[in-house]
Amino acid sequence: xxxxxxxxxxxxxxxxxxxxxxxxxxxxxxxxxxxxxxxxxxxxxxxxxxxxxxxxxxxxxxxxxxxxxxxxxxxxxxxxxxxxxxxxxxxxxxxxxxxxxxxxxxxxxxxxxxxxxxxxxxxxxxxxxxxxxxxxxxxxxxxxxxxxxxxxxxxxxxxxxxxxxxxxxxxxxxxxxxxxxxxxxxxxxxxxxxxxxxxxxxxxxxxxxxxxxxxxxxxxxxxxxxxxxxxxxxxxxxxxxxxxxxxxxxxxxxxxxxxxxxxxxxxxxxxxxxxxxxxxxxxxxxxxxxxxxxxxxxxx
Numbered sequence: 445x446x447x448x449x450x451x452x453x454x455x456x457x458x459x460x461x462x463x464x465x466x467x468x469x470x471x472x473x474x475x476x477x478x479x480x481x482x483x484x485x486x487x488x489x490x491x492x493x494x495x496x497x498x499x500x501x502x503x504x505x506x507x508x509x510x511x512x513x514x515x516x517x518x519x520x521x522x523x524x525x526x527x528x529x530x531x532x533x534x535x536x537x538x539x540x541x542x543x544x545x546x547x548x549x550x551x552x553x554x555x556x557x558x559x560x561x562x563x564x565x566x567x568x569x570x571x572x573x574x575x576x577x578x579x580x581x582x583x584x585x586x587x588x589x590x591x592x593x594x595x596x597x598x599x600x601x602x603x604x605x606x607x608x609x610x611x612x613x614x615x616x617x618x619x620x621x622x623x624x625x626x627x628x629x630x631x632x633x634x635x636x637x638x639x640x641x642x643x644x645x646x647x648x649x650x651x652x653x654x655x656x657x658x659x660x661x662x663x664x665x666x667x668x669x670x671x672x673x674x675x676x677x678x679x680x681x682x683x684x685x686x687x688x689x690x691x692x693x694x695x696x697x698x699x700x701x702x703x704x705x706x707x708x709x710x711x712x713x714x715x716x717x718x719x720x721x722x723x724x725x726x727x728x729x730x731x732x733x734x735x736x737x738x739x740x741x742x743x744x
Contacts, residue, residue, distance in 0.1 A: 446476050446504065454483060460666060467542070480508065518636075524630060532622060543572065563653050566613045571667065578596065579594070589687065632693075646694055684711060687707055688734055
C-alpha cells in the first residue's frame with residue numbers, strides 16, 4: 445500500500461515525459477504509485493513510457509488508457525479514485541509538463557502535511573524558460589468571479605518566501621489529503637478543461653480548507669512566459685462557457701449579480717475586438733454556459 449497516489453493526465457504529452465520521469469526517479473520519497481491517465485493513448489506513447497521507466501526507475505505505475513479525450517477533470521477523477529481505492533492517504537495532482545530539481549520535494553511536502561495536518565499543500569512554481577514566478581499562492585476575487593496567481597510574471601524575492609495560507613491555487617502540482625475528497629466531493633467533470641480546479645478549490649474553502657503554500661519547495665512549469673497573440677477558438681469557448689457555469693453554480697444573490705455583470709461586460713468588450721469565428725464561439729459559449737444543468741458533487 446502506497447502513501448501517495450500521483451495523478452497526471454496525458455494529452456499528446458510525449459515530448460515532456462522524459463524530463464517528467466527523470467524528476468520522479470530522483471525523489472527520495474519512494475512510497476508512491478503513479479497513475480498515468482491517458483486521454484490520447486497510442487502505441488508510441490505506451491512504448492515510450494515503458495522505455496522511460498526502465499531508464500528512470502520509479503516505484504510503481506499504472507497506465508490507464510481512455511477511448512477518447514475525456515477532459516482534465518474526468519482524468520483527475522479517475523486517478524483520484526484509484527488513489528483512494530488503493531489505500532493511499534494522499535493524492536498528488538501534477539501536470540507532466542513540469543520538472544522539479546529538488547530530490548526532497550515529495551518527502552518534505554508529505555512530511556509537512558502529516559506533521560502539521562495540512563490538507564492541501566502547493567510549492568512555489570516558476571516559468572521554466574525565464575525562472576520568473578508562475579505561482580506563489582493564489583487569491584480569489586469574488587466580485588469578478590475569477591482566481592489569480594500571486595506573483596505571476598514577477599522576479600522572485602523575499603516577498604514570495606513566506607509560508608502562508610491562501611484561498612486558491614491551481615492544481616498543476618498539489619498534494620491533497622484524501623479525506624478532502626470525502627468532504628468536498630470530486631472534480632466537476634462538466635468543465636472538461638478550465639475552471640475545474642477553481643471550482644474544486646472554491647468548494648474546498650467553503651468547507652473550511654485552505655491551501656498551504658511552501659515557498660522553499662520549487663517546481664518548473666513548461667508554459668510560455670510570453671503573452672499576447674490571438675485567442676484560440678477552443679480557449680474562447682471553454683473559458684467563457686465555464687466561467688458562466690461556475691458563477692451560476694457557486695454564487696448567490698448580490699455577489700452573483702456583481703460577478704456575472706462584470707463577466708458579461710468583459711465578454712462584450714472582447715467580442716467587439718474578435719473576428720467572425722471568434723464571435724461565433726463566444727456566442728455559443730454564452731448560450732451553453734447559461735444552458736448547462738448544474739451539477740452537485742457528492743460529499744461525505
